[in-house]
Amino acid sequence: MxxxxxxxxxVDWPTYQLAGGPASDFGRVLAEFVASWPPSAMQSVWSSLENQVFAQDDIFTAAEPSISVLLAALIDERPQHVRIAVLDLLFHLVQGASYRADDLGKRCLQNAAAGAWLLVGEALTGPQPVTDACREILAIAAPKYAQFTQPNG
Incomplete structure (x- = not known):
């Protein structure tokens, strides 16, 4: 595990919402998303999330626990394409949260900021696409930590 x-x-997923209603089964969807899958499956894997937990620069309440799941997914070994997909989804959630002025947006940004050092570590040890993705997330969620992702930071 x-x-x-x-x-x-x-997470008590049924208490959260997606674009289409309760997030009852969303934990299973996220588990499949962060699991190892072949690069050729990217489109089908991504389509299970798009317009569900985020849509058109907005987020739904299931984004809040999803951010914690995505950060946790970076702790375990995963293929590079999966890590980048995890970071891409995290970016979409953080970006959507940054556009909100409500408590959900603030909580999501705080959850992402709590993983700042994890993202810094990913940026410093990962290949360039991972580094770039981490920097984009940090620039929104924890700007003061983005400086540590530079070689002389």
Whole structure:
């Protein structure tokens, strides 16, 4: 069992919302998303999330626990294409949260900021696409930590 699986199990998903209603089964969808899958499956994997937990620069309440799951997914070994997909989804959620002036947006940004050092570590040790993705997330959620992702930071 991975750290992300443990976080998923600890969430009461039916109490959260997606674009189409309650997020009852969304933990399973996230577990599949953060699992290892072949690069050729990217389109189908991504389509299970798009317009569900985020849509058109907006987020739904299931984004809040999803951010914790995505950060936890970075702890375990995953293929590079999965790590980048995880970071891409995290970016969409953080970006959507930054456009909101309500408590949901603030909580989501705080959840992402809590993983700032994890993102800094990913940026410093990962290949360039991972580094770039981490910097984009940090620039929104924890700007003061983005400086540490520079070689001389």
């Amino acid at each position: 991975t750290v992300a699986d443990l976080v998923i199990e600890g």
